[in-house]
Amino acid sequence: MDSLEHKLIGDGDTNVIFLNGFRMRYDSWDKVYPSVAESSKVLLLNRAGVGSSAKAQVPQTGNVVTDSIRNTASQAGMKPPYVLVSHSLGGIFANLYARLFPAEVAGVVFVEAPHPLEIIEQKKIQPPLLLRALNDGAKRLEKLFDKYKFSEDECIYETIHQLEAAGEFPDIPVSVVTGGKKMPIVPQQAFDLHVNFQAKLLELSGQSKQFVCEHSGHFPQITESDAVVAAIEHSLGLIRGANRSMLNTCAK
Numbered sequence: 001m002d003s004l005e006h007k008l009i010g011d012g013d014t015n016v017i018f019l020n021g022f023r024m025r026y027d028s029w030d031k032v033y034p035s036v037a038e039s040s041k042v043l044l045l046n047r048a049g050v051g052s053s054a055k056a057q058v059p060q061t062g063n064v065v066t067d068s069i070r071n072t073a074s075q076a077g078m079k080p081p082y083v084l085v086s087h088s089l090g091g092i093f094a095n096l097y098a099r100l101f102p103a104e105v106a107g108v109v110f111v112e113a114p115h116p117l118e119i120i121e122q123k124k125i126q127p128p129l130l131l132r133a134l135n136d137g138a139k140r141l142e143k144l145f146d147k148y149k150f151s152e153d154e155c156i157y158e159t160i161h162q163l164e165a166a167g168e169f170p171d172i173p174v175s176v177v178t179g180g181k182k183m184p185i186v187p188q189q190a191f192d193l194h195v196n197f198q199a200k201l202l203e204l205s206g207q208s209k210q211f212v213c214e215h216s217g218h219f220p221q222i223t224e225s226d227a228v229v230a231a232i233e234h235s236l237g238l239i240r241g242a243n244r245s246m247l248n249t250c251a252k
Contacts, residue, residue, distance in 0.1 A: 003068075003071060003072040003075040003076070004045045004046055004047060004048065004053045004068055004069075004072045005045065005046040005050075005051045005052040005053040006026075006043060006044060006045040006046070006072050006076055007026065007043075007044045007045075008041070008042070008043050008044075008076045008077070008078065009033075009037045009041075009042050009044075010036070010037030010038070010039075010040055010041045010042045011041055012037075012038075012039040012040035012041055013039070013040070013240065013243075014039070014040040014041070014083055014106070014236055014239060014240065015040065015041045015043070015078050015079065015080070015081070015082050015083065016036055016040045016041065016042050016043070016082065016083045016084075016085055016232070016236075017042075017043045017045070017069065017073060017078070017082045017083070017084050017085070018032075018033060018042065018043070018044050018045070018085045018086075019045075019069070019084060019085065019086040019087070019090030019091070019093055019094055020045075020046070020047070020050070020087060020090050021087040021088030021089055021090055021112075022088060022089040022090075022152060022153060023049075023050055024050070024087070024088075025046055025050055025051045026044035026045060026046055026051070028087065028219075028221065028222070029044060029085075029087075029221060031221065031222060031225035032085075032221050032225050032228050032229055032232070035229045036085075036229065036232055036233075036236075039236070040083075040236065041078060043072075043073055043076055043078050045069065045072050047060075047065060047068065047069075047152070048060060048065075048068065048150075049151075055149065056149065056150040056151075057150070058150060059150045059154075059155045059158070060150050060151060060152040060155050061155045061158045061159050061162060062092065062093055062096040062155075062158075062159035062160075062162045062163060063096075063100075063159075063162050065093050065152065065159075066093055066096055066097045066100060066101075069093065069097065070097075070101070070104075080101075080103070080104035080105070081103070081104055081105060081106035082104060082105055082106065083105075083106050083107045083108070083109065083232075083235060083236060083239065084097060084098065084105060084107070084108045084109070085108075085109040085111065085232055086108065086109065086110055086111060086113055087111040087112060087113065087219075087221060088111075088112055088113055088114070088218065089113075089114070089152060089153075089156075090113065091110045091111070091112075091113020091114060092113070092114065092116060092119070092156075092159060092160075092163070093159075094108050094110070094113070095108070095110075095113075095116065095163060095169065095204075096159070096162060096163045096166060098169055098170055098172070099163065099166035099167050099168065099169055099170075100166050100167070102167065102170040102172075105170065105172060106172060106173075106239045107172050107173040107174065107175075107235040107236070107238070107239050108172065108173075108174050108175075108235075109174075109175040109177065109228075109231055109232050109235055110174070110175070110176045110177065110201055111177040111220060111221055111228055111231075112177065112178065112179050112218050112219070112220060113176075113201070114194070114197065115197035115198070115200045115201050116160045116163050116164070117197065117200070118193065118194060118197035118200075119156060119160065120160065121193055121197075122190055122193060122194075125187060125189055125190050125193070169204040169205060170205070171205050171206055171207060172205055172207060173205070173207045173208075173234075173235040173238040173239055174201070174202070174204055174205040174207060174208040174209070174235070175208070175209055175210075175211060175231040175232065175234055175235045176198055176201045176202055176208060176209070176210045176211065177210075177211045177213060177220055177227070177228055177231045178195070178198045178210060178211070178212050178213065179213050179216040179217045179218055179219070179220050180212045180213055180214040180215070180216065181213075181214065181215060181216055181217045182217070183217040183218060186217075198210065207238060209231075209234060211227055211228075211230065211231040211234075213227050213228075
């Protein structure tokens, strides 16, 4: 399996992997990762078909995507445990990764990431006519040029089934970053549903905390990057504190 396009920077005591949203490049984290890299080793990557990463050759189900992330981290010389910082659909893969390989994940930061059940419920909401027409037109173009064959989006229900079949989410630090501002094209019903399911993400762990970015929509890592950095540092602080306690216990 070929590794994905990636960049490794920083040299700290924690290893952080950034997982982008659907079809987004790792430069979507440009306002966030430099601060994190001051005290952590950071891996940025582009999933299949994005940036210079090769097009997918097999359906991009969650198991396939998590394997590609693990493979890329290994080839980059980064060793677990990792802190997974994930935006949007990237959060589904972070959720699955933590369940499949709990020993490899020290914490997860969800940035405007959906709860798996939210994806199912959102599909039931009919989008505005203009947005529906744009989506249908984009899908017809994709099928014509075949750039995104085996798309993560087309495999999403299989990914959710894989997530449901995976183990329990580990009791690790979880930060949930939620945009508090409804985007103009998003129906109120869809926004309210999203807000409700953001609260359900907090139930994944007993070490969870929510950070609401009141002036941001779906991209707080761009519009309120300092708040996203604070959420990441919150989880890193809990992890470092736990590591120090463990070392002190072992030294006695």
